Amino acid sequence: MKKNIFIAALAVVVIVLSFLLLTSKQDSQQKCETEGKHKAYHEGSLNAITQCENGHFEIKILDDKLEGWFVGGGSDTNRSVRVKADKIALSVFLPDGSNKELFLTASPLNLAGEKKGDCSHFEGSADWLKEVKTFQAVGKIYFKDKWQPLIIQYPEGYDRD
Amino acid sequence: MSFWRIIFNSIRQHIGSSILAVVSIWLGVAMLIAVFSLREQTHKTFTEIGTGVDAVLGPKGSPLQIVLNAVYHIEEMPGKIKWSYMKEVEKNPIVVEAIPFCTGHSYAGYRVNAIDRRFLTDFEYLPGHKFSFDEKEGGKGRPFNAAKEAVAGWEVAKKLHIKLGQTFNPVCGIKSGDPIHMNDFIVFVGILAPTGTPHDRAIYFPLTTFYGLEGHGAATAKMANDEKNREISGAYLKLKRIRNGAMHPGVQDLKFNIDQSADAQLVVPREVLPRLFSIIGWVDYVFIAVSIMVLVLAGMFLFVALLSALRQRRRDMAIMRCLGATRKTVFGLVLSEALIICIIGGVLGLIFGHILVGIGAEQMKSETGIQFSAFYISSIDYLLLPSLFIIGMLTGLIPAIQAYRMGVLKNLLPVS
Numbered sequence: 001m002k003k004n005i006f007i008a009a010l011a012v013v014v015i016v017l018s019f020l021l022l023t024s025k026q027d028s029q030q031k032c033e034t035e036g037k038h039k040a041y042h043e044g045s046l047n048a049i050t051q052c053e054n055g056h057f058e059i060k061i062l063d064d065k066l067e068g069w070f071v072g073g074g075s076d077t078n079r080s081v082r083v084k085a086d087k088i089a090l091s092v093f094l095p096d097g098s099n100k101e102l103f104l105t106a107s108p109l110n111l112a113g114e115k116k117g118d119c120s121h122f123e124g125s126a127d128w129l130k131e132v133k134t135f136q137a138v139g140k141i142y143f144k145d146k147w148q149p150l151i152i153q154y155p156e157g158y159d160r161d
Numbered sequence: 162m163s164f165w166r167i168i169f170n171s172i173r174q175h176i177g178s179s180i181l182a183v184v185s186i187w188l189g190v191a192m193l194i195a196v197f198s199l200r201e202q203t204h205k206t207f208t209e210i211g212t213g214v215d216a217v218l219g220p221k222g223s224p225l226q227i228v229l230n231a232v233y234h235i236e237e238m239p240g241k242i243k244w245s246y247m248k249e250v251e252k253n254p255i256v257v258e259a260i261p262f263c264t265g266h267s268y269a270g271y272r273v274n275a276i277d278r279r280f281l282t283d284f285e286y287l288p289g290h291k292f293s294f295d296e297k298e299g300g301k302g303r304p305f306n307a308a309k310e311a312v313a314g315w316e317v318a319k320k321l322h323i324k325l326g327q328t329f330n331p332v333c334g335i336k337s338g339d340p341i342h343m344n345d346f347i348v349f350v351g352i353l354a355p356t357g358t359p360h361d362r363a364i365y366f367p368l369t370t371f372y373g374l375e376g377h378g379a380a381t382a383k384m385a386n387d388e389k390n391r392e393i394s395g396a397y398l399k400l401k402r403i404r405n406g407a408m409h410p411g412v413q414d415l416k417f418n419i420d421q422s423a424d425a426q427l428v429v430p431r432e433v434l435p436r437l438f439s440i441i442g443w444v445d446y447v448f449i450a451v452s453i454m455v456l457v458l459a460g461m462f463l464f465v466a467l468l469s470a471l472r473q474r475r476r477d478m479a480i481m482r483c484l485g486a487t488r489k490t491v492f493g494l495v496l497s498e499a500l501i502i503c504i505i506g507g508v509l510g511l512i513f514g515h516i517l518v519g520i521g522a523e524q525m526k527s528e529t530g531i532q533f534s535a536f537y538i539s540s541i542d543y544l545l546l547p548s549l550f551i552i553g554m555l556t557g558l559i560p561a562i563q564a565y566r567m568g569v570l571k572n573l574l575p576v577s
Contacts, residue, residue, distance in 0.1 A: 041417055069417075080421045111249060112421030120421070 038159075041078045042069060045157040049073075049141070049148050052161055055081050057141075057150060064129045068104060070120045070143065080112060080120035083143055088122055090139040090152070094132060102126055102137065164490070167481075168498050171470065178466035183506040185459030186552075190510025190545065192452035195517040197541035199525075200445050202518075202533045207434050213287045213358070215408060217428045218242065218250055218259065218419070219395035224428040225437055230264055231395050232430055233359045234272040237335065238264050242425045244384075244391035250398070250419065250427075255411040258399040260284055263371045265394065266331045267339075271317045272363045273331045275371030278304060281312060284397065286356050288406070293354040301325055302351030308370045312351040316361035316526070323349050331366075333376060342374045357532035368393070398427070459506070460556045467499055467560040478564055479572035492565040499557025500550065507549040511542070 040046045044060030044067075053073040060067050072079040085106065092100040104122035108114035114121070137152040151158045172179045219227035222239025229236040244261065251259040260280050266273040281292050281304040294300040302325045305312055313323045328346040332339050347366055355361055371377075372385035384391040401409040412429065419427040471478075478491050519535030526532055 042414065078417070078420070080417075109418040109421060111246075111253070111415075111418040113423060114421075 038075075039077055040157075041071065042067075044069075045153070045155050046071075046077060047150075047152045047158040048160060049143055049150060050160065052159060054148075055143060057152065059152060059154065061129055061132075061154070064127055065123060065125045066102065066104065066129055067107075068122045068124075070122075070141075080109070080114075081144065082114060082118050082120050083141055084117055085142060086117055088139055088141060088150070090124075090137040090150070092135050092137040094128075094135050100126070100128060102129075164494070164497075167494055168501060171474065171494070171498055172502070174474070175466060175470045178462075178470070179502055182459060182463040182466055182502050183509065185455060185462055186503055186506025186549070187509040187513060189452050189456035189459055190507050190549070191514040191517055192448065192455065193541055194511060194514025194539070194545070195521065196445060196448040196452060197539040198514070198518045198537050199521055199533065201539045202537050203531075204438060206531050206533070207437070213285060213290075214397050214430055215400040216398040216412065216416075217395055217430065218247055218398055219426060219428055221424060221426055224426065224433045227395065227426075227428045228430045228433045231262070231397065234264075234274070234363045235359075238394040240424075241392040241394060242396075244388055244393055246422070246425055247393065247396045248388075250396075250415075250425075253415055255401045255409045255415060256398055257401055258283065259396040260399075261368060261393045261396040263368060263394045265335065266333060266371070267335045268329050268331055268364055269321055271314075271321070272335065273311075274363050274365055275368045276365050277368050278306075280365065280397070281305070281351075281353075285399075286358050286360050290356070292356070292360075294351050295354060298354035300352055300354030302349070305350055305365070305367055308367055308373070309345070309347050310350045311347045311364055311366040312353060313349055314353050314361040314363050314365075315355040317364055318349075318352040320527075323352065325349055325352070329364075331364075331374065333374070340376065342376060344375045359531060456552065460552050463499060463502055464556040464559070467495060467557060468563070471495060471560050471564055475567060475572045478567055479569045482567075482569045483573070488565050491567070492561045495561040495564045496554070496557040499560070500553035503549045503553035503556070504546075507545060511545060 038046055038052060038056075040058050042058055042060050044058045046056045046058050049055045049057060049070075051073070055073045056071050056077055058069045058071055058077070070081045070083050071077045072081055087106070088104040090102045090104065092102050094100065102124050104124040106116045106119045107121045107123045108116055108119040109121050112120075133155075135152075135154050137150075137154070139150040139152075140147055141150045142148075143150075214232050217227055217231045219231065220238065220240030220242050226236050226239055230238045247259055247261055250256060258279070260277045260283075262277070262280070263275040264272065266275070283291070285291055292300075294303055299315060301318075302312070311329070313321075317323065326348060328348045330341050330343055330345060331347065332341050334340070347370070353361065369385045372381050372383075372391070380390075400412055400415075403409055408429075412427075416427040416429065419425055481491065482488075515535050518533065518537065522533035522535060
């Protein structure tokens with residue numbers, strides 16, 4: 001009799017647990033999607049400026065245009081960081097061994113109250129950007145009150161760590 | 162005696178424990194039905210109403226608070242934004258329309274929102290649905306045209322017995338005891354047809370009237386004509402859609418740009434509302450767990466009841482076997498008894514669960530303005546009968562096996 005009760009209770013517990021597991025599966029999936037730390041807000045490639053905690057330059061290429069946003073470090077990649085520059089010069093290294101120059105100019109986000117010389121958004125265009133699938137680029141930027149190297153690895157993004 | 166008659170008599174013999182088992186299953190099922198139905202309807206309704214407003218331009222602060230205030234007429238707006246900023250946002254190519262509003266006033270416990278007239282004529286509270294004043298649909302009157310005119314949502318009009326031509330004095334605030342604009346008499350000129358959304362639970366009057374209400378101070382009064390310094394609580398934004406009605410991908414860029422500003426943010430209700438569910442989701446799980454525990458206990462109770470009934474009826478079973486009943490027949494009798502008790506409890510629970518939803522729906526409607534249906538079929542409704550069948554089988558299986566194995570001669574021997 002005791003054995004029978006035990007088997008029945010065990011069966012019921014198994015049913016209950018599987019039911020709870022099924023109902024919680026959907027929620028855990030949603031949780032995982034939102035927990036990623038370094039999220040590229042514009043779905044571009046995130047390039048750390050020296051260190052991930054310091055800040056990022058997110059870039060996105062559409063046709064012959066490269067768009068870039070200076071954003072925060074760590075989980076602050078959805079917050080812009082303004083830089084005091086009108087232009088940024090980049091030396092680009094292509095996979096075929098050739099070098100190119102690319103100039104990004106300030107394109108202030110008006111709704112964020114940005115102005116030229118104090119903005120987080122930059123744009124540049126070149127014909128060769130249409131063809132390029134991967135490249136590395138280096139430059140310098142006055143970011144968070146000091147000159148810092150700007151290293152870009154496209155499309156995977158640069159992360160020294 | 163027929164198979165079913167024997168089962169009926171058996172249940173009658175231990176009617177007390179059978180009724181208790183039925184009631185336990187009934188309660189567990191009813192709770193599960195009610196929790197799942199309200200949970201799914203809340204999720205669906207909140208998400209749909211959220212899509213009626215593509216985005217809300219609001220001040221800095223909690224995005225959830227902004228959605229609750231702007232879309233659901235609860236909570237308070239965390240601040241104000243500049244009219245001129247809204248106009249800048251309106252120039253963005255993906256913004257189709259911006260409808261500004263000011264919240265923070267009330268009347269008899271209902272919110273009084275100052276809003277652009279386009280809200281009553283152009284705004285879609287759900288995709289493809291605009292407000293109506295048509296009497297056939299339950300509305301009355303017309304939108305406001307003059308400064309001291311107002312329109313009541315259907316729920317407000319019903320609860321406060323508002324009639325066209327009736328006047329009211331708005332309260333400057335949303336708490337009891339807040340000052341009343343005693344010299345501002347605003348006349349109701351329209352009642353909105355029911356929408357089944359929280360918009361039924363508010364009163365609307367012209368935005369420019371808001372600034373001129375007595376007691377608002379000279380600086381606020383000046384805002385009625387001075388667009389440069391005018392402030393608003395926020396604005397509903399209608400955004401461009403792409404194929405299949407999906408939101409324009411540029412909304413993320415627009416949101417990023419606005420969110421970087423010092424005073425404003427763009428809140429997309431569809432993104433914010435899941436957060437609300439993640440905050441309150443644990444309550445659902447507590448209810449579900451309690452319901453399942455009740456069902457488990459009911460199952461165990463039924464199991465013990467069947468075993469003890471079988472012990473009492475050993476002799477009857479043995480006689481039945483002598484009279485020609487096969488092992489399979491007695492096995493079927495015990496198993497069917499368990500299944501019948503489970504299914505009776507389940508069906509009663511199903512009906513009672515939907516009655517519970519109906520009662521809860523009334524309460525929810527009066528609190529939030531959201532309309533729920535007692536007849537909503539949730540996912541648990543489909544799973545219920547198969548689950549009860551499995552529970553019935555599990556609880557009845559062991560007693561049925563015992564009945565199957567029972568020795569006839571041994572149980573025909575005198576007990577004493």
